[in-house]
Amino acid sequence: MKFKIQSTDSLSKARAGEITTDHGSIQTPIFMPVGTAGTVKAVHQREIKEDIKAEIILGNTYHLYLRPGLEVLEKAGGLHKFNGWDKPILTDSGGYQVYSLAENRKINEDGVTFRSHISGEKMFFSPEIAMDIQRSIGADIIMAFDECTPYPCEYDYAKNSMELTHRWLKRCCNHFDQTTGLYGYSQTLFPIVQGSVYKDLRKQSAETIASFEREGNAIGGLSVGEPHEDMYEMTELVCGILPSEKPxxxxxxxxxxxxxxxxxLGIDMFDCVMPTRNARNGMxxxxxxxxxIKNAKWQxxxxxxxxxxxxxxxxxxxxAYLRHLMHSKEYLAPMIASVHNLTFYLWLVKEARNHIVEGDFNSWKNKMVKQLMQRL
Structure with missing residues (x-):
């Protein structure tokens, strides 16, 4: 994977760049639609490409491991062949789902023992297993196995969790570097910065993650309930430490x-279930x-x-038509709403990129933040 910064904004730390993978290039900043179980909910692949114009989608290791399972994915030739998406894919490590969905989970130095939220079957994920699973899925960018701390959490818990994540990262890197992809194209491993909302922990974690010198880096453990001000403060701190030449x-x-x-603040890549989840509820x-759209004013x-x-x-x-479909509980309603919201999100990052290149990003951003968050 390669990354090139093409433009920067003079009044902020925003930058426009390009990530190159074996499945194609990605113009940054970019938003990645979430395809948890091998599909972006209620959206055809053709719509993702032609209407939404997504350049990369996200899959989830935990869910794909449970269903359809690695045997099916490997027989298909990886997730790209299985779901018909020929552009880049990123997979998270499954760690967040293990902690949020699985029952009776036990975390220790070796990894996490948990029970499937589907069958109740006892399972185990280690850093090495998480790497092997993501090799089998075949994503272009894969994530290190980490522990995502809840919010709020005590300082000592956040510190111990961060240190465990760093030890797991070393094991992830060692195992990843000793293995090869299964499908004839390269894969890239991103480490994840943790540390909750504690400045010293975030600083320490960012410095540690940067020291591994991988091709890109991620920031985890935010957008989990903390105030937006804390999210921005931690993001700014970490972006000041992570190498600028990497996504x-x-x-x-x-x-x-x-x-x-x-x-x-200098972020290049985003993902969130919000556009599709909120779409299914009429937002x-x-x-x-x-x-x-459910409100009477749109009738x-x-x-x-x-x-x-x-x-x-x-x-x-x-x-009016979409409101009618929502109230009639027609299947078409969440499909239309999901495609629309994702089209908006991809439009938003493309417009941001255009204004970075044109040199007026900061003033445009300040105007758009107010405009986009008002309730109509």
Whole structure:
């Protein structure tokens, strides 16, 4: 994997760049639609490419390990062949799901013992196993196995967890470097900065992660309930330490406001379930602000969902029609809403990139943050 910075903003730390993988290039800053179980919920691959114009999607190690399982994925030739997506894929390590979904989990130096949230079967993930699973899935970018601390958490817990994550990272790197991909293309390992909202821990973790000199780095353990101010403070601190010549991925973030503010702090990559999850509940993100499409005010509004946004779905369907589908519980409703929201998110990062290149990102960002978060 290669990364090249093409433009920087003079009034912030925003930058526009390009990540090159064996499955294609990615223009940064970028948002990655979340395809937890090998699919972005309610969205066809054709729509992801042609309407949403995504350049990379995310898969989840824990869920793919449980279903369909590694045997099926390996027989298919990896996730790219299995789901028909020929562009880059990133997988998280499954650590967050182990802690948030699995029952009766026990964490020790070796790894995590847990029970499947589906079958109740007892399972075990170690750093080495997490690397092997992601080799089998075949993602272009894979994540180190870490422990994501909850918020709030005590300082001592955050410190011990961070140190365990660092020890696990060394094992991840050793095992990753001693193995090869299964499908004839290269894979890249990103370490993850932890440390909760404690400045000294975040500093220590960022310095440790940077010392491993991998091709890219991630920031985890944020957007887990902490105030946005803390998220921004920790992100700014960590971005000041992680090497500028490598991509920085802020995991699980977030709202349009979060994304714009964190681009300004030097983040290049984002993912979040918010656009699709909120879409299924009737919340639409638009270029003018946020819409609850279930509200009565849209009942006879026959204007397009978002004409300014462009894209077939956002300009073809009316607000009134989508509201009708939502209240009728038609399957088409979450499909339209999901495609629209993801189209908006990809538009947002592309516009951010354009304004970084044009040199007016900071003033545009300040205007857009206010505009995009207003309720219509």
């Amino acid at each position: 920085r991925y802020l995991m699980g973030v977030g709202t349009p406001e979060n994304i714009l503010e964190c681009i300004a 639409l993100f638009t270029t003018q602000g946020i819409i609850n 006879d509004d026959f204007s397009p969902i978002d004409e300014e946004l462009g894209g077939y779905v956002s300009t073809f369907y009316s607000k």
